[in-house]
Amino acid sequence: MQAEGPQTPSVLLLEPFYGGSHKQLLDLLQENVPGCCAFTLPAKKWHWRARTAALHFSQTVPTCSSYRVLFSSSVLNLCELVALRPDLARLKKVMYFHENQLVYPVQKDQQRDFQYGYNQVLSCLVSDVVVFNSAFNMESFLSSIPSFMKKIPDHRPRDLDLLIRPKCRVLYYPIQFPDVSRLLPKNKVLPRPEDMSLTDDVTDGVMRSEDTSLTDDLTDDVTRPEDTSLTNDVTRWQEEQQALRCVCDPPDSTSDQMAEPEDQRRPLHIVWPHRWEHDKNPELFFSMLIRLKQNCLPFQLSVLGETFTDPPEIFLKARRELEPHILHWGFLPSRDDYLEALCGADVVVSTARHEFFGVAMLEAVHCGCYPLCPKALVYPEIFPAEYLYATPQQLYKRLQAFCRRPDAARRHVVKVDTTSFSWMALRHRFETLLEAGRP
Template sequence: MSGRHASRMESQAAPPPARVLLLEPFYGGSHKQLLDLLSAHLDSCVAFTAPAKKWHWRARTSALYFSQKVPPNPGYRVLFCSSVLNLCELAALRPDLARLKKVLYFHENQLVYPVRKEQDRDFQYGYNQILSCLVADAVVFNSAFNMDSFLSSLSPFLNKIPDLRPPQDLLALIRPKCQVLHFPLHLADVDRLLPTNKLPAAAHGDDVITPPTRPDSPETALHIVWPHRWEHDKDPQLFLSTMLKLKDEGLDFRLSVLGETFTDVPEFSRCRPLLEPHVLHWGGLACRERYLEVLRQADLVLSTARHEFFGVAMLEAVHCGCYPLCPKALVYPEIFPAEYLYATPQQLLKRLRNFCTQPRHVRAHTLKVDTSRFSWDVLKGAYQSLLSP
């Protein structure tokens, strides 16, 4: 075969050039789920990532890393990244990428992200996100709560600058770029692992979306699942103290404590021996199939978060049939009806106490949360439009 012919054949077999560049400095959790969805289901995407560890260093240095890691490609038309990346720095280091349509996605925002003490808040992280918004062409938030809290905090945040504050109204520059596009759940993966009798109605082709409910099994104890990161912003102290109070009252319940662990959390080590008779699972499950199996077996999914901008774990658990209990704050009123919200720790304890004594009421309940509106099937078109040049 001649060299010219071989080259022509290779050219015909080559994939189309990538048009969308996906960058994720913190490739884990919901950040990983979103990037994997976009890579797998949208055409002409290429992704560059960094492992999900040392978050603070990713926020500080990933722009330099990606500026040297991503080779030039004249086919790129769109750049998509999470707000962990300092997009402003990347655009300065790579003028070829600065010319693309730049989409900045906020899983969280650092202007209102909870810290143990306000004096511990590092101004630079929020400042970097503001700069990234200024150079982005589209700024996308996973919830209205995320967007509204960011925009309403922008001016007070900048007022912390002791002098030489920006003379121009930055809110007026950023707000027109902003939109809400909910995080897309890949519910087809969840449905694939659910038994037919547990599938939501939509999976059978029905018009009404009704998440599965638990069978009425009064003889078994209430199974509570807490599927969150073991970090202070999820308020493990409230969760563990509430479980210990249920135990001290002699109430029967079973407990699955899941979620990722990035640092040592002494509260969990201290409380596990005290809760041991109630524990079914303790620690993150590496296998997603096994994780979903635990959600299917659980009766109630609990959040005690002091920070939540969307809540993938809560919605996946609800889709598997768990009754949700969430704080009456943050993003939760945007997603869950009022009957699933509690306002105080005392209200939370009272409701759990009632559910432990009468678990049949939880299992017989028909959930009033439409998880389908957050599904990839529903949101795919909006993401395709967002990532069009």
């Protein structure tokens, strides 16, 4: 597919997998950066796109003397393309990594197709600028190259990471956050910039150099003192109430129920807005909710996100077991309906085994949800420690506490400045990235 461009295009945008976040980024660039001309392939059969898109584009992209910059996602084998089209080799070549195949989770390492990661390494070698959507994405890729190349039986290349690193930079994925004020319940208040704790750490979409070392955060399995703030709040509340009433029992009287604030009476609304795939670890998420149900804790549930051909079996089982708690189940094709569901939720949970950025979590935070994320992957880079859990038991305790005190989640102002990840904040850096000339 070719998207319409200006009379004299200067930026050639190529996307072999035109769907999801890949599509959103390409559309943003084409709509807002002058001189862009886009060629795409539908977001189907990812493995075949990675194998064959270079040949397709070599035959379908016309020769154009006005091109100055080539921008592509890392699905494209750029090395093959510039070999097939020497006229494109002269351009400033920018590759954007939404994810990387060196650490992308597979059921068994033997199932990992060496060719996909190898192609990404080769593409980096011929690129002029290599851009990652997070520091975690960049560091996990670069640090994995030496061990990845050891899979080659003999005559292994060396120091490829040292050749690639000088070309690399982090530029966060730009999100177009809509105005959701009309959809927010009265109890939700969006954060103000002065409330944010990360404003100084996230500047123009690039983490400060001292923040790109994630080793401690990825391996630390100990809860810091500041992580216990919610537990302390609950303990104080329990002491004030003297004894927590069993939530399985109905109130003794209407007056007792009316004595509670409205925020406390409504059950906690938990949302899971991720793809229905194994790498998002739905098994862990649903095991937490089934445990909450078994302990008679009140909650409501919305399971959103896209469903593919063969979703994990846990979704069918979980729907049967959690049916009385379900408000929404399945992908909401209407953007307004999706945002309304997020605005109505109290807590958003990730149990991912793979996440290089996490658009869905940031969109939920933008809609006023309290985030609970693994203390791993990209999450320590974006979310303060109080929103991270290191073990399943920690996650359960946080959800349990919120079920007992839903108002604690509803009245909390999340300390994440989502505007730092907005297109308006990042636009200038993308425009600079796509300017003609060598880096």
